[in-house]
Amino acid sequence: MRERTQVLIAGGGPAGATAATLLAQQGIDVVLLERERFPRYHIGESLLPSLLPVLDIMGARETVEQHGFVRKTGAFYGWGGQEWALRFDDPARPAGHSFQVVRSQFDHLLLQHARHQGADVREESQLRRIALSDGRATTASWSAGDGRDGEIDFTHLIDATGRAGMLGARQLRARRVHDVFRNVAAWGYWRGAAALPDAPEGAIGVFSLPDHGWLWAIPLHDGTLSVGLVTDKRSFNQAKDNHGSIDAVYHEALARCPLLARMLAGARQVSALKVESDYSYTSDAFCGPGYYLAGDAACFLDPLLSTGVHLAMYSGLLSAASIAGNLHGEVDEADARRFYQTTYQNAYERLLVLVSAFYRIHDGRDAYFRQAQALSHRDQQGLRLHESFLNIITGEEDLHDAQQDRLNSLYEKLRTPLTGHRAQGLGGHGTSQMLPLPATPDHAAAGLYLCLTPYATLRPIP
Structure with a gap:
């Protein structure tokens, strides 16, 4: 045929x-x-508000809108020693909500x-x-x-x-x-979890762990909570050897996040774990x-x-x-x-830079995790890193005369708050400012x- x-x-x-x-x-x-x-x-x-115009x-x-998905009005971060809520109804965002689907x-x-x-x-x-x-x-x-x-x-x-x-x-x-983000994700679904306190309605919770890795918590309209662990492959494999199973690694990580542990105190896991390697x-x-x-x-x-x-x-x-x-x-x-x-x-590179920068402010993690999530020289080849950072910070497009700065100084620039935004997280920067x-x-x-x-x-x- x-x-x-x-x-x-x-x-x-x-x-x-x-x-x-x-x-x-x-x-x-x-x-x-x-x-x-x-x-x-x-x-x-967990979807971004930038999808609504599409x-x-x-x-x-x-x-x-009519399907009944959880309406996501923001995000909550317990990251790098800080806790803050990001609300999508802030000025200049493409929409006041998104969805957890x-x-x-x-x-x-x-x-x-x-x-x-x-x-x-x-x-x-x-x-x-x-x-x-x-x-x-x-x-x-x-x-x-x-x-x-x-x-x-x-x-x-x-x-x-x-x-x-x-x-x-x-x-x-x-x-x-x-070279970056050679991470492993392990996740499962829970029923009966408590709501995330002091968070916007339907928010995703993102929590850095004190040594390495991070956790997500996403409320879904079927009454379950998606809860995942992400860490680098070496740390994951070492923890699996030490604890004897992936399930033990996962539950030990949940216990090390007090806020998430409280949310799950009266809940039960209703699915087997799924595991995937996230190669960038x-x-x-x-x-x-x-x-x-x-x-x-x-x-x-x-x-x-x-x-x-x-x-x-x-x-x-x-x-x-x-x-x-x-x-x-x-x-x-x-x-x-x-x-x-x-x-x-351009869209991919700007997000690559932002994710790497977010990992770099993960205070308290061990040296290997810090190194594993940073853009290497090979990663940087072919990327317009300086241009990407300044586009995130200012929204400007015509940057042909920009001079190359050292990468670490650019990360510090990214942490500087945008005008009119609170000095939390990455200085108020988000996808609505860069895409x-x-x-x-x-x-x-x-x-x-x-x-x-x-x-x-x-x-x-x-």
């Missing part, structure tokens, strides 16, 4: 579903292949929405291989759970296959693992002739600041607009790819900017 589509999307998670929705709404022919049958389990339950653009905001349900809602908007969504259909002709992605082979298989030709491909990275990681071998990586290029890498297929950070779904949907929007602009004849394909590469890479949508000429990249009405596309600077 051989067929053709304008756009093939591999993967039905938030990145793929976002792109499929935005393309199908424009009448563009879209086929989405998803390996599994939704709903399916996934971690990454849901608005997709027309999916009302569906998500059961990812199986959230992802299913987005995939159904893409289908309802006209995308040809095929579950239990797995991408097998991408054929390249003179370096350009042109054809995909696939197989279905019912034994069918076939090939599909396309004009553009969006690889949203997650950390598996079908094209970028497996075929092109373009993935580069960072990026790709040599986020796009190429005929293809775009979106979400975790392009890069992965760390769960600390809940950036995974943000980057996925952000890149889904950017890739859809880049492809639409080219298919509508509004921008050249090479220019569209430069826009995507520049914009998505504005490039939707005006002032925020253009590679000479192009996002136009969101009547549909998501690209426009050249007038």
Whole structure:
């Protein structure tokens, strides 16, 4: 069986579903292949307010709002010897709330929405291989759970296959693992936990441990609390050897966090532990002739600041607009790819710097943990670290004349409070200050900017 589509999307998670929705709404022919049958389990339950404008653009905001997810109005940090609450209704934030979601349900809602908007969504259909002709992605082979298989030709491909990275990681071998954030996460679900005191409604709790590692606590609308431990691999393996099991490591860590221990005092664990290694990586290029890498297929950070779904949907929007602009004849394909590469890479790099900086103010941890979470010289190669820090601090884009400072001095700059923000955490810095949508000429990249009405596309600077 051989067929053709304008756009093939591999993967039905938030990145793929976002792109499929935005393309199908424009009448563009879209086929989405998803390996599994939704709903399916996934971690990454705490969402950022920056997602709400993307849901608005997709027309999916009302569906998500009405589902009943916990309304997340902020975050609570017990970090580096400080305790503070971050409320999303502070000035200049993109929305006053976000959501704590059961990812199986959230992802299913987005995939159904893409289908309802006209995308040809095929579950239990797995991408097998991408054929390249003179370096350009042109054809995909696939197989279905019912034994069918076939090939599909396309004009553009969006690889949203997650950390598996079908094209970028497996075929092109373009993935580069960072030295930082080689951490291990172990998590489970609890019922009957007490509410987090003195925290915004529905807040995530993030707690640094006194020696190394940190814990999360996320309230979910099914009445459970997601509780996870993150630490570096060496410390995790040493603790497992000392305590005899992963469960013992997990429970010992919970006991060392007094606030979380009090929350769980009358609760019971209702699931087995899940474990995953969190490797931070990026790709040599986020796009190429005929293809775009979106979400975790392009890069992965760390769960600390809940950036995974943000980057996925952000890149889904950017890739859809880049492809639409080219298919509508509004921008050249090479220019569209430069826009995507520049914009998505900048977003990833700024978050990489922020997460590393957050780890560096983890007071009291041992020397190895401090070193393990810091950007190495190899990590810094190819990154515009000075520019990234100053963009976070000031929001300015035109920094071509900036001089390179020492990395440690930049971390100190990042701790300086923003005007009008309390001097807590990272000086009041957050994703709303560093990831504005490039939707005006002032925020253009590679000479192009996002136009969101009547549909998501690209426009050249007038």
